[in-house]
Every structure is written in structure tokens, then in C-alpha cells.
Amino acid sequence: MRVRERLCVELGSMRRDWDRWCVRRGLTIGEGARQLVAAALRADAGNGDPGIDANVRWSAVGDPRSRIELRLTFTELEVIGLRAEASGLTANRWIVALIRAHLTHEPQLGAREMRLLSDSNLQLASIGRWLGQLVRSGDIRPTAQDGNGDIEAIRGAIDAHLRVVAAVMRANLDRWSR
Template sequence: MGSEKKSPILSVRLGPDLKERWETYCEGLGRAPSSAIKEAIEQQLKAAEALSTPKTYHQTETTKEPKERFEILLTASEKAGIKERAHVERCSMRRWVIDAIRNGLTHEPQFGMSEIDALGESNYQLLALGRNLNQIARRLNEGHYEPITVKRIEALSRLIDKHTTVVSNAIRASLERWSITRQN
């Protein structure tokens, strides 16, 4: 069967009752039963593709979107859980709920204050390390002996710069309200 070509023709056994109902339906549409089946298959496949392609959202800085009121009802235990998590993360309950929703939509981190503090300290340390590496690279370029190569230091410095940019963007995204737009 591997070397045989597949036929583009599809045969479907409908049975007498279903076939008669289908033909009557198609006649009412003014369509040939075979073309209506083909169109139905195309619509089903298109719908399946749309469902299988996940909707993605991303944060944009282009507009300051007005806020809209949205009310939800929670059980006492849900509200208590949110209150506890908000307290641990040093933010308001409202901020915690918004962060949870944004994380669910964008799959991008929404940090609490403790994470922001830790990321800020991490950035500070990485920037200090980068400055030290730049000083070593400068000494090497001046002709002073160092046991490490200039190329290696520059590569490390680029990695650190890239990391600090990513961390800074994550912190900014977490602190600022950004518009969420849907990507298709």
C-alpha cells in the first residue's frame, strides 16, 4: 500500500434514511450533496485547527488602557487564600488577583515584592560582576597579563548584559500595568 497513490475520493455509507435527509437538506440550500460535504469537512478542519492553535497574549506598552470593573464572587476559603497569598507576597488582594489573571493569559511572570527585591539584588550583583570583568578586559587590552582571555570575558559580559536586560524587563512588567493584546 506504501507505493499506491491515495484516491482523492471519499466514500461514505449513509444508509437510505440519512442519505435522503441529506439530499433534501442540500436541495433546500441549492447545493450538490458532494460539494456540501466537502465544505462541511473544510469547516470542521478549520475549526479544529483554530482550537488546536493556542491563543497567546502578550503585554504591550503602547496604550494606557482604561480599567473596566469586573466583579467575581468567591467562597470564604478562596478569599482567605487570596488574602494570605497577597500578604506573603506583600501586595494587595486586588494586585494578587490581577497578577494571577495576567500570568494565566500571558504565561509571563508577575512577581511579588519579595521576588522583585531578589531580582533587583541579583541585577545589582551581576552589574558589579560585569564592571569587574570589563576592568579585567581593559587591562588585557592594555597588554597586562591575565590568566583569562579577552574573548571569554567579553562573552561573559554579553551574557550578563543580556540577563540584566531580561530581569529588568521582568521587573518592569510586574510593576507596571500594561495592555494585554491577543495574538492570532
């Protein structure tokens, strides 16, 4: 018989704030706590910033669920566990993401991919601010053919952003279409 690992925490007056925190991020109460613990363990292991994957919507909060039972061999379950861990997911979440990817043909991004896309979007926002400054200062002329370094730097930054997003999406499609 499998033993479920659980942690019970008395939140007291913090419970309503915790509920709101999870709802704002589209997380269940348990998933929010699991992500906090996982982030703390990653930080303790020296893997850098203990960032919480707050933008990940694993599931729609409040939607009804149905439980099914899967019969897997020990080896299959072990491989699923390894793949799930590599994606920053639990085995159950990985299986759900696999099924949803095949049913919806939409990306099911893991923690690493969400972090990469978030970083990429921050860079794109920075590019937008940079363009705004250039336009306001009058230093940029989009039609100029004089080898304007600003335009080439912007083009390079946008190309880098596109490469990051394309690589993340390609990796996601490769993972779920096997």
C-alpha cells in the first residue's frame, strides 16, 4: 500500500490571505503550498532564486474533477516520475498535462518553460521601453538607411526573444507529441 506524504499546517488568521494568494495565481491551495516547498528546497540545494511559478495555471480553480485509476508497471511509474521531475511537475500533474496536450493541442508548460517565457517577456518589455525612449528623443528614424546602430540593436534583441520563445514551444511540442 502506498503511503501518501502530507503536511498539515495551522494557518489561523492567515488562511483567508492564503486563499486569495492562491486564487490570484490560479492555483489550488495544495498546489500553492507544494510550489512554495519546492521553491524553498531548490533554493536550499543551491539552485538559485526560490522563485514561485505564480503564472502557471495547472488547473482551473473550482472546476469539478473526476478521478480515474491507471494501472502502470513499477518501471513505467518510475519513468513518469523522472520525466515529471525534469519538467518541474509531480507525476500526477505530468500525466494530466500529457492528456490535456493531446486533447486540446495547446501547450502544457512546465516550471522551466514558464520561467524562460517570463524572462523573454521581460526582455521584450525592456525593448518596448527602449523603443519608446528612442521615438520620444527623435533619435530613431525607421526609414533611415544610414546604418543606425539603434535599429540593429533592437532587431537583434527581438530576434533573440523570438528564438527563445520558438525553442520553448518546440521543446514543449516535442515532449508531448512523442
